[in-house]
Amino acid sequence: MNLHLLADAAPPVPESLMAMSDFLTSAIDWMTCGGMILCTGWIVVHVAKFMWGNSNGAGDPGQLGRIAPALIGLVVLGSVQLLVSSLLGDRGAEPHDAPTENPLAPPLPVPAAPAPDEPMNSTPFAAVGVVIAAFLVLGALGLIALRARNQIVDRRAAAEDREKDWHTARTIFDHTRSKFADYLADPYAIFERPILDDHTDTFTAAFLTALADAEALHTETVPRTAHRIDTFRTAATTLAAAWTAADRHARTVGMAVLTRDQRKTLKTIEGALAIALDESAPAGEREAAMRTVTRLSQELPMPLNTDRIADLLTLSLENAQRKALTI
Known part of the structure; x- marks a missing residue:
């Protein structure tokens, strides 16, 4: 056993x-x-x-x-x-230290214990x-x-939509400003649309105000907000409309109704202006022609601002002197 x-x-x-x-x-x-x-x-x-x-x-x-x-x-x-x-x-x-049984000792009666329930493996x-x-x-x-x-x-x-809207507004702004720059650079334009130089005129004043507003909103890079772009586009559209109205009004008014003597004076002014702007003419002759333009302009019914023409003549004379010094 x-x-x-x-x-x-x-x-x-x-x-x-x-x-x-x-x-x-x-x-x-x-x-x-x-x-x-x-x-x-x-x-x-x-x-x-x-x-x-x-x-x-x-x-x-x-x-x-x-x-x-x-x-x-x-x-x-x-x-x-x-x-x-x-x-x-x-x-x-698992038990590590289980009690050892003595094989020589007689077995002791052990009461039967209920078998414990095995825990469910939840792994x-x-x-x-x-x-x-x-x-x-x-x-x-x-x-x-x-x-x-x-x-x-x-x-x-x-x-992309903001950039497209900004480029559209920029095109309108640049195109309008280019038209105004062409007028300022043309010495003969003042005799066709003199009222564009009159800042007291309603149409001219509205255009200059719209130009200042648009230039204040203009930027070289695309703005980050859509509101800023919409504001600039509105200002550029307003500027274009103001220039169209002012230019049409100036062409309609023109030099007003001229008498026969005034038309002759205007022809004399145009001839003197051509001499003043001729770079091949002597400097003294060009300056005398400019004085003639300024004097005769006071006889016309529309007030003329000849300062811009005088500035063009001064710039032209300085360029001619520089060329003469380099030869």
């Missing part, structure tokens, strides 16, 4: 082997925890960088793709950690939960990336 009991007894497990097993499982548990912390930090950092860039209008949806390896690693490490935790729990439940359910949570996180990040992409596309489209 004693031999039968010795044959059925299981060989004892060495304590060193059990300690090594406990050390390995504990080390694996700690490493998986550390890996999960690193993966979580990687995900948090890249999501934060993406959200920051998106708030500044420079978000890149492809940046979220960098967190996919971390999510996969998080799922794998979570499964390993759950498995190791279950093994540690089972190992802790598979936890692993499934981790996988489902990972897929939910992936889906949420995908929705965030899609929304961010749509916002970026909308911002770019809005920026």
Whole structure:
């Protein structure tokens, strides 16, 4: 009977082997925890960088793709950690110091104890939960990336529309200002539309006011706000309309009704002006012709501002002197 009991007894497990097993499982548990912390930090950092860039209008949806390896690693490490935790729990439940039986002692009657219920292993359910949570996180990040992409596309489209509106307004502004510059550069235009030099005229004053307003809003680069662009476009449109009205009014008024003597005076002024602007004529003769233009202009029914013509003559004389010095 004693031999039968010795044959059925299981060989004892060495304590060193059990300690090594406990050390390995504990080390694996700690490493998986550390890996999960690193993966979580990687995900948090890249999501934060993406959200920051998106708030500044420079978000890149492809940046979220960098967190996919971390999510996969998080799922794998979570499964390993759950498995190791279950093994540690089972190992802790195993008795290490079981009382040894004396094979020579007679067996003592032991009352039958009810068999304890074995705890249900929840490791598979936890692993499934981790996988489902990972897929939910992936889906949420995908929705965030899609929304961010749509916002970026909308911002770019809005920026293109703003740039197009600004270029349209800039074209209107430059075209109108070019027409006014052509009038100022033409010395004969003052005898056709003299009222454009009269700042007390209603149409001329309205045009000059619109020109000052548009120039105050004009910029060399595209403004960032749509309101600023709309304001400049409105000012440029107002400027173009004001120039059209002032130019039409000036052409309609012209030099008013001239008598026969005044028409002869106007012809004399035009001839003297041609001599004053002739760069091949002597300087003294050109200056005398300019004085004639200024004197005769006072005899016309419309007041003329000949200062601009005198400035053109002065500039022309200075250019002629510089050319003579270089020869």
